[in-house]
Amino acid sequence: DTAVSQTPKYLVTQMGNDKSIKCEQNLGHDTMYWYKQDSKKFLKIMFSYNNKELIINETVPNRFSPKSPDKAHLNLHINSLELGDSAVYFCASSQEGWAYNEQFFGPGTRLTVL
């Protein structure tokens, strides 16, 4: 059984389009995260939700909007896609979003903006 799943796995789209990535976890965790990993493999936090409440909102363009319909799901919507948005986006979850809790990652969504 997949613990943290993401769809789609690959996303190829044109500049200016709007797209969404979905994430679901079946671990019963309270906290979910979105990370961006760029071409140099640097993994950077974008957002975090704890029990559907936004707790981390790093400096990302407001074209990116996370939505958490329940604590098992965290979706990422991106408006007006730009070339620089091309990256791999990882969803992760943890039991509770504080020190000592291990984060588990989904398989990633490779976004390519043409």
Added chain:
Amino acid sequence: QKEVEQNSGPLSVPEGAIASLNCTYSDRGSQSFFWYRQYSGKSPELIMSIYSNGDKEDGRFTAQLNKASQYVSLLIRDSQPSDSATYLCAGYSGAGSYQLTFGKGTKLSVIP
């Protein structure tokens, strides 16, 4: 700015040798640290966590933490070609922190 620094490598070791991966961090308030392994094209996979000064062993892996020196390391004994991957060091800052800061990773190659 909380930072976690790693030597990007690549680090090459022969099969059967000990691979030593190092990480330093800037925030003295950091409480806990994690090592993730990431194969090319795959997601990060947690392999070790460490919270207290000293060593923690799990199979062929040993994590070491020295809070006074703000230093974390991962030793891989009897390295295998299957250990070839990028290793990411990450740390939380403070008990109330929700944010895990990652280093840029060290690429390890184990040569048969």
